[in-house]
Amino acid sequence: MPDFSSFEDAPVPSPTTETEQPSKETSVNQEEPNQEPSEDFVAGVLAQLDxxxxxxxxxxxxxxxxxxxxxxxxxxxxxxxxxxxxxTNLRAWLFRILNTSAINRYRKLATHPTPASLPEGEDFYLYNHIRDLSGQELTQGAEEEVLEKYLDEDVYRALMDLPYNFRMPVILADIEGLSYKEIAEALQIPIGTVMSRISRARRQLQKSLWQYAQERGYVKAH
Known part of the structure; x- marks a missing residue:
């Protein structure tokens, strides 16, 4: 069961509460179901299924x-x-429905949720630690060489350890390839908030992966 206890205790945002308001036509109006979706719409939705x-x-x-x-x-x-x-952006529209459905589905699990936060830190945590151990500046691909050694389970474990409101933006950005604007539309939060959460989530992931690298002997501790 996912941990939604860290998600803000507020009603699921409506289009009128976000900074960049989507058009009325792109919101999900629970009171006005349609009769038959178009073939283009069906094809577009099915293309996003995976x-x-x-x-x-x-x-x-x-x-x-x-x-x-x-x-x-x-x-x-x-x-x-x-x-x-x-x-308009069908992909962002679908991810908005997915996110809202997830929050509504599991909101009852959190009796007194509080906003989650991650510690501030340097942007190149992993790079700097590898550099410190080697005693020299690294090539651009050095960090990637270390990252390639991680098992999928390590990355997945680090990802699941993130609070939900940080995990979702980084999933959409780094795994699904959505733009900041698309993520803002999908999660109904300002673009600045998206950028901040992704940046902090990436730093936290780097810290977690660095610990896993030490545990598995990929790098040596100081």
């Missing part, structure tokens, strides 16, 4: 829950396809 599932799986760490979330997202998308305006 991406939605990957994200849901990383959000929940549970295959069945991920499948349930994606199914709920797809049902809402098809039922309320009339609220999506053709030509």
């Amino acid at each position: 991406s939605l599932y990957r994200t849901a799986l990383r959000m929940t760490n549970n295959q069945q829950e991920a499948e349930d979330l994606v199914q709920e997202t797809m049902l809402k998308a098809f039922r309320f396809s009339n609220t999506y305006r053709p030509g």
